[in-house]
Amino acid sequence: MTSVVILGAGNVATHLFKAFNKTDQISVIQWYNRSLNTIKSYSNKTEVIDDLTKLKVADLYILAVSDDAIKTFASMLPFENRLVVHTSGSVSLYDIHKKHKRGVFYPLQTFSKSADIDFANVPVCIEVLKKEDFQVLKKLAIAIGSPAKKVNSDQRKVLHLAAVFVNNFTNQLYRVAHEITESEGAEFDILKPLILETAKKVQDLSPYLAQTGPAKRNDKKTLKKHLKLLKDPHHKDIYNLLTSSIQGTHGRKKL
Amino acid sequence: MTSVVILGAGNVATHLFKAFNKTDQISVIQWYNRSLNTIKSYSNKTEVIDDLTKLKVADLYILAVSDDAIKTFASMLPFENRLVVHTSGSVSLYDIHKKHKRGVFYPLQTFSKSADIDFANVPVCIEVLKKEDFQVLKKLAIAIGSPAKKVNSDQRKVLHLAAVFVNNFTNQLYRVAHEITESEGAEFDILKPLILETAKKVQDLSPYLAQTGPAKRNDKKTLKKHLKLLKDPHHKDIYNLLTSSIQGTHGRKKL
Numbered sequence: 001m002t003s004v005v006i007l008g009a010g011n012v013a014t015h016l017f018k019a020f021n022k023t024d025q026i027s028v029i030q031w032y033n034r035s036l037n038t039i040k041s042y043s044n045k046t047e048v049i050d051d052l053t054k055l056k057v058a059d060l061y062i063l064a065v066s067d068d069a070i071k072t073f074a075s076m077l078p079f080e081n082r083l084v085v086h087t088s089g090s091v092s093l094y095d096i097h098k099k100h101k102r103g104v105f106y107p108l109q110t111f112s113k114s115a116d117i118d119f120a121n122v123p124v125c126i127e128v129l130k131k132e133d134f135q136v137l138k139k140l141a142i143a144i145g146s147p148a149k150k151v152n153s154d155q156r157k158v159l160h161l162a163a164v165f166v167n168n169f170t171n172q173l174y175r176v177a178h179e180i181t182e183s184e185g186a187e188f189d190i191l192k193p194l195i196l197e198t199a200k201k202v203q204d205l206s207p208y209l210a211q212t213g214p215a216k217r218n219d220k221k222t223l224k225k226h227l228k229l230l231k232d233p234h235h236k237d238i239y240n241l242l243t244s245s246i247q248g249t250h251g252r253k254k255l
Numbered sequence: 256m257t258s259v260v261i262l263g264a265g266n267v268a269t270h271l272f273k274a275f276n277k278t279d280q281i282s283v284i285q286w287y288n289r290s291l292n293t294i295k296s297y298s299n300k301t302e303v304i305d306d307l308t309k310l311k312v313a314d315l316y317i318l319a320v321s322d323d324a325i326k327t328f329a330s331m332l333p334f335e336n337r338l339v340v341h342t343s344g345s346v347s348l349y350d351i352h353k354k355h356k357r358g359v360f361y362p363l364q365t366f367s368k369s370a371d372i373d374f375a376n377v378p379v380c381i382e383v384l385k386k387e388d389f390q391v392l393k394k395l396a397i398a399i400g401s402p403a404k405k406v407n408s409d410q411r412k413v414l415h416l417a418a419v420f421v422n423n424f425t426n427q428l429y430r431v432a433h434e435i436t437e438s439e440g441a442e443f444d445i446l447k448p449l450i451l452e453t454a455k456k457v458q459d460l461s462p463y464l465a466q467t468g469p470a471k472r473n474d475k476k477t478l479k480k481h482l483k484l485l486k487d488p489h490h491k492d493i494y495n496l497l498t499s500s501i502q503g504t505h506g507r508k509k510l
């Protein structure tokens with residue numbers, strides 16, 4: 001049984017708490033937050049505290065706080081030589097004060113407050129300085145069903161960056177599609193199966209092999225038609241840049 | 256029972272044939288292709304022909320040929336006053352010769368030769384000039400389980416354009432993520448659950464509400480870190496343009 005203290009009460013903290021709570025291999029012995037209000041509804045399931053001096057001894061302290069707060073927070077913890085991890089994709093492991101055993105437990109997924117998360121779909125990226133700490137974190141990830149991976153700092157950082165492309169930027173393309181369809185009174189809903197299929201396709205096929213469409217086959221007639229249809233100059237910019245990106249990847253001339 | 260002749264042997268033609276073949280509400284009485292070789296393996300299921308003069312009378316002729324071939328092909332059909340539709344997202348209905356009853360039967364989905372398609376996930380966009388023709392096409396779509404929609408020319412064209420954003424361009428963002436992760440020896444596979452979840456999220460939530468990340472919350476520190484990590488100037492361009500697109504949508508200042 002691994003004893004854990006969670007610090008912070010955002011989406012990641014809350015989803016981790018719920019996942020930990022489902023398995024008897026993990027015991028969340030305390031949950032700290034600056035404001036008790038946010039977490040007091042969980043007080044029947046764990047000890048909720050708002051005072052760092054009350055922290056108990058645990059196998060692991062998870063700092064699930066905002067990126068900017070990690071450094072200060074870690075240095076404020078009133079103990080040393082215990083395993084302290086943060087959950088951020090972009091913050092250095094070395095932002096955790098060196099008095100601690102340090103690690104990162106970065107769940108690579110998009111979290112929202114409401115939707116339930118199955119950690120089978122959340123690869124946790126684990127980074128540590130010492131081998132024995134890896135075992136603690138790996139065991140934790142396995143207990144919640146995550147396909148955890150050991151990554152180094154550079155890998156974690158590029159994964160976080162790549163996540164922005166496949167999540168935030170992709171979602172913005174959905175948004176642009178929403179704007180384009182609405183401008184003619186067409187239903188964005190009609191695109192939803194295509195959105196899903198596009199994501200499913202690259203589960204088994206590389207994005208390179210999955211590519212199709214007018215940019216890849218250099219279908220100038222269609223490219224021209226599309227640019228003519230686009231009224232918003234900003235949409236045109238995206239169309240031009242991503243078309244030339246596809247043509248660069250697939251060895252066509254630029255638009 | 257609707258009698259159908261399919262013309263062409265690409266992905267759309269083949270998937271339509273297979274779907275039609277599964278229901279007894281549709282009978283594919285002939286399949287035409289310029290080259291018999293491509294379709295002769297289906298000769299136990301329908302009559303395969305390579306000679307337009309042999310075309311039989313049917314309720315519907317589906318021109319599932321390349322965009323550029325539609326116009327010529329439709330004018331070459333040796334009959335008139337029968338329902339002829341094409342399957343293209345971007346070609347005008349009026350490219351079909353006016354001697355025919357004209358329509359469009361545009362399945363909005365990404366098709367690959369190998370993967371089986373469930374038409375429950377393929378909205379067919381139907382466009383016609385006469386009401387009675389709509390009924391024929393609607394019946395056909397329902398018979399294969401498609402959530403068909405009546406659209407006009409302008410709507411079909413913007414749907415086709417929007418499909419490029421959510422399919423080709425999104426897939427290119429996956430490709431860029433693949434390049435970025437590989438550059439540090441990180442596994443692209445780790446991103447796959449996120450890719451899927453991002454697509455799932457907008458099935459119920461608007462892309463506007465689904466947005467998260469450093470661009471939306473104007474987290475300048477992370478944006479700066481990311482731009483520093485990106486080595487390829489082309490990746491930087493995409494990062495900058497889509498970041499400013501998100502900030503435009505969500506009312507932040509430009510990067």
